[in-house]
Amino acid sequence: MSKKSNQIIKQAGILAMAGFICRIIGFIYRIPLTNIIGDRGNGYYGYAYNVYSIILLITSYSIPGAVSKVMAERLAMKEYRNAQKVFHCSMIYVVVIGGLASLITFFAAPFLVSHETATVLRVFCPTIFFSGVLGVYRGYFQAHRTMVQSSISQIFEQIMNAVVSLSMAAFFVNMVAGSDETTVAVNGAIGSAMGTGAGVLTALLFMLVVYRVNKEGIQRKMQRDQSGYEESYGTIFKVIIAMVTPIVLSTFIYNFNTTLNAGIFEKVSTMVNLYDKNTATELYGVFSGKAVVLINVPIAIASAMASALLPNIAGTFALHGEKEASQQVNDTLKLLMIIVIPITVGMFIFAGPIMMFMYPGAGQWKMAASLLRVLSVDVVFISISTLSNAVLQALGQPQKTVVNASIALVIQTVLLVALLTMTNLGVYSLAIASVFYAVIMCILNRTTVLRYLSYKQNIMTTYIYPIISALIMGAVSCGVYQLLYKVYPSNRIVLIIAVAIAIVVYFASIIKLGGVSEEELKRFPKGTKLVAIAYKMRLL
Numbered sequence: 001m002s003k004k005s006n007q008i009i010k011q012a013g014i015l016a017m018a019g020f021i022c023r024i025i026g027f028i029y030r031i032p033l034t035n036i037i038g039d040r041g042n043g044y045y046g047y048a049y050n051v052y053s054i055i056l057l058i059t060s061y062s063i064p065g066a067v068s069k070v071m072a073e074r075l076a077m078k079e080y081r082n083a084q085k086v087f088h089c090s091m092i093y094v095v096v097i098g099g100l101a102s103l104i105t106f107f108a109a110p111f112l113v114s115h116e117t118a119t120v121l122r123v124f125c126p127t128i129f130f131s132g133v134l135g136v137y138r139g140y141f142q143a144h145r146t147m148v149q150s151s152i153s154q155i156f157e158q159i160m161n162a163v164v165s166l167s168m169a170a171f172f173v174n175m176v177a178g179s180d181e182t183t184v185a186v187n188g189a190i191g192s193a194m195g196t197g198a199g200v201l202t203a204l205l206f207m208l209v210v211y212r213v214n215k216e217g218i219q220r221k222m223q224r225d226q227s228g229y230e231e232s233y234g235t236i237f238k239v240i241i242a243m244v245t246p247i248v249l250s251t252f253i254y255n256f257n258t259t260l261n262a263g264i265f266e267k268v269s270t271m272v273n274l275y276d277k278n279t280a281t282e283l284y285g286v287f288s289g290k291a292v293v294l295i296n297v298p299i300a301i302a303s304a305m306a307s308a309l310l311p312n313i314a315g316t317f318a319l320h321g322e323k324e325a326s327q328q329v330n331d332t333l334k335l336l337m338i339i340v341i342p343i344t345v346g347m348f349i350f351a352g353p354i355m356m357f358m359y360p361g362a363g364q365w366k367m368a369a370s371l372l373r374v375l376s377v378d379v380v381f382i383s384i385s386t387l388s389n390a391v392l393q394a395l396g397q398p399q400k401t402v403v404n405a406s407i408a409l410v411i412q413t414v415l416l417v418a419l420l421t422m423t424n425l426g427v428y429s430l431a432i433a434s435v436f437y438a439v440i441m442c443i444l445n446r447t448t449v450l451r452y453l454s455y456k457q458n459i460m461t462t463y464i465y466p467i468i469s470a471l472i473m474g475a476v477s478c479g480v481y482q483l484l485y486k487v488y489p490s491n492r493i494v495l496i497i498a499v500a501i502a503i504v505v506y507f508a509s510i511i512k513l514g515g516v517s518e519e520e521l522k523r524f525p526k527g528t529k530l531v532a533i534a535y536k537m538r539l540l
Contacts, residue, residue: 017151018147018150018151018152018154018155021155021158022154022155022157022158022300023296023297023300024297025155025158025159025162026158026161026162026293026296026297028162029161029162029165029166030289030290030293030358031358031359032166033165033166033169033192034289034290034359036166036169036170036173036188037169037173037184037185037188037189037191037192038181038184038185038188038282038285039282039283039285039286039289040181040182040185040278040281040282040285041169041184041185041186041188041189041192041285042189042285042286042288042289042290043185043281043282043283043284043285043288043289044116044117044120044185044186044189044281044285045120045188045189045192045193045285045289046262046284046285046288046289047113047114047117047120047262047266047281047284048113048117048120048121048123048124048189048193049124049193049196050258050259050262051105051112051113051121051259052105052121052124052127052128053258053259054252054256054259055101055105055128056128056131057248057252057256059094059097059098059101059128059131059132063090063093063094063132063135063136063139063244064135064136064138064139064142064150066090066139066240066243066244066247067086067087067090067135067136067139067140067142067143068139068140068142068143069143069243069393069394070086070143070239070240070243071083071086071087071139071140071143071144072143074086075143075144079229080221080222080224081222081230082229082230082231082236083143084218084222085231085233085236086236086239086240087136087140088233089233089236089237089240090136090139090240091133091136093237093240093241093244094132094133094135094136095129095132095133097132098128098129098130098131098132098133099129101128101129102125102126102128102129103125105121105122105124105125105128106122106125109121109122109125116182116185116186117186117189119186119190120186120189120190120193123190123193123194123197124193124196124197126197127196127197127200127201130197130200130201130204131200133204134153134200134203134204134207137149137204137207137208137210137211138150138153138207140211141210149207149210152206153203153204153206153207153210154203156199156202156203156206157199157200157202157203158199159199160195160198160199160201160202160203161195161196161198161199162195163195163198164194164195164198164199165191165192165194165195165196166195167191168190168191168192168194168195169188169189169191169192169195170191171191172187172188172190172191173187173188173191175187182278243398246398246399246402247393247398249398249399249402253402253405253406253409256409257408257409257412257413257433257434257437258434260409260413261412261413261416261430261433261434262284262288264413264416264417264420265280265284265416265420265427265429265430266280266281266284268417268420268421269420269426272420272421274420274424274426275426283367283426283427284427284430286367286368286371286427287371287427287430287431290355290358290359290365290368290371290372291368291371291372291375291431292375294347294354294372295347295372295375295376295378295379298339298340298343298344298347298379298383299379299382299383299386301336301339301340301383302336302340302382302383302384302386302387303386325394325395325453326453326454329387329391329449329453330457330458332387333384333387333457333462334457334458334461334462336383336384336387337380337383337384337462337463337466338466338510338515338516340379340380340383341380341463341466341467341470342466342469342470342473342502342506343379344376344377344379344380344470345376345470345471345473345474346470346473346474346477346499346502347372347373347376347379348373348376348377348474349474349477349478350477350478350481350495350498350499351369351370351372351373351376352365352366352369353481353491353494353495353498354369354372354495355368355369355372356369356491357491357492357495360491367427370428371427371428371430371431374428374431374432374435375431375434375435377435378431378434378435378438381435381438381439381441381442382438384442384445384446385438385441385442385445388442388445388446388448388449389401389445391449391453392445392448392449392452395452395453397448397452400448401445401448404441404444404445404448405441407440407444408437408440408441408444409437411436411437411440412433412434412436412437412440413433415432415433415436416429416430416433419432419433461514461515461516465510465513465514465515466510466515468509468513469506469509469510469513469515470506472505472506472509473502473505473506473509474502476501476502476505477498477499477501477502477505478498480497480498480501481494481495481498484497484498507533507534507539508537508539511534511539511540512539518531518534518540521534
């Protein structure tokens with residue numbers, strides 16, 4: 001494992017930990033939120049959030065990646081003045097584009113979503129603008145290969161999101177207490193949407209403070225710039241637009257399947273009389289508000305590693321070429337699989353107990369558990385495709401991901417419509433189509449990456465050993481759960497004990513099988529402590 005790979009893993013570890021904490025906060029606060037606004041409220045929020053996400057994909061979602069790549073290339077060449085110009089141009093870009101998008105979305109809301117959801121979408125409009133500005137600041141610090149600022153801002157964002165979502169949802173629901181179920185659900189969704197905006201604004205204020213604190217250091221770097229080459233603002237704007245446009249398209253298409261599937265599910269399922277409109281909304285609320293929320297926890301780790309990998313690959317490829325970049329991809333993918341494969345197995349085995357833990361009194365927990373079992377397979381494939389997307393963007397080939405995502409989108413859309421019209425799978429069609437999409441993206445992206453990086457992944461240590469270790473973990477922890485539950489039938493306590501045992505069993509198995517060496521353990525976040533624990537357990 002190279003020093004550069006070690007640095008990526010450390011930075012990815014920081015961002016992944018923050019992402020994991022954020023998803024856990026999101027995972028926890030969704031429980032009382034669902035009790036306040038109900039599955040239908042989750043459905044209205046989900047429909048509005050999907051459109052909001054699409055607008056973000058077009059205006060600002062790709063900005064951190066684009067900014068970090070373009071800046072990282074210039075920082076690698078010690079062109080500090082040009083790097084700062086990239087930051088300024090990016091800020092102008094998002095202010096103009098984000099401002100226009102916010103206004104257009106506000107006035108076009110009734111045409112983009114149903115009447116019930118239009119007000120919820122309008123509440124998201126200011127957040128579209130602030131998200132773009134926040135994205136530039138996060139991309140700036142990622143380009144400097146430090147994830148601490150972005151990580152802390154994410155945690156602040158999610159805490160404020162949780163606090164405001166719960167308080168405002170309860171406030172707006174109480175305002176219409178005694179009204180019909182639709183009015184209550186819409187009001188609850190409005191309160192939840194306000195939480196999203198409050199979170200983004202809090203994170204932006206934090207990043208502004210951090211940038212001001214670092215301003216003197218930034219000025220000193222610019223004064224030390226001896227590159228002798230300075231780009232014009234016009235040239236940099238062209239570079240940003242040339243970089244952002246294909247990344248926007250690829251990210252848009254890659255993530256558009258969620259919004260597209262939501263629309264198809266509502267329209268087709270009601271058209272073929274599978275569900276009425278309210279039932280379809282409630283079922284989508286179960287899918288998006290319970291099952292999808294949970295799989296987003298491990299996927300956050302993949303997103304963090306992709307964010308850390310992108311500027312590092314861009315800078316390394318610019319300076320050292322293919323060989324070192326290939327090693328970085330190799331090491332990062334191996335670490336990612338060691339983490340997400342056991343999570344996938346754990347979610348599949350414990351889907352029922354997890355949903356009972358979250359929603360002990362809810363009538364839909366059994367359906368949510370079944371959906372989670374299907375979606376758990378998604379975790380591995382989405383993680384790989386997310387990482388490979390970042391690699392292609394870092395190599396300056398984002399247009400390739402546009403083609404791959406388009407092919408996957410068409411195929412999964414045909415499959416979803418076929419499942420809804422020709423089978424009785426209903427809402428499970430959404431989960432199956434989502435998995436199918438991730439599998440296709442994974443295959444296509446990997447094939448494309450191999451055209452530019454001729455790296456050879458060690459199949460045994462990257463995939464086979466983690467799978468075997470995860471299966472051993474699953475068998476042991478499932479047996480422990482069943483045994484303890486018969487003795488003491490408390491799902492929550494028994495599940496916590498079983499999960500703790502699962503972690504220990506997996507850790508022991510992966511080391512004993514040779515999936516992770518002592519040297520590799522040391523390079524992981526908190527690696528020295530992990531090695532010490534391994535010696536105490538006589539695993540090394």
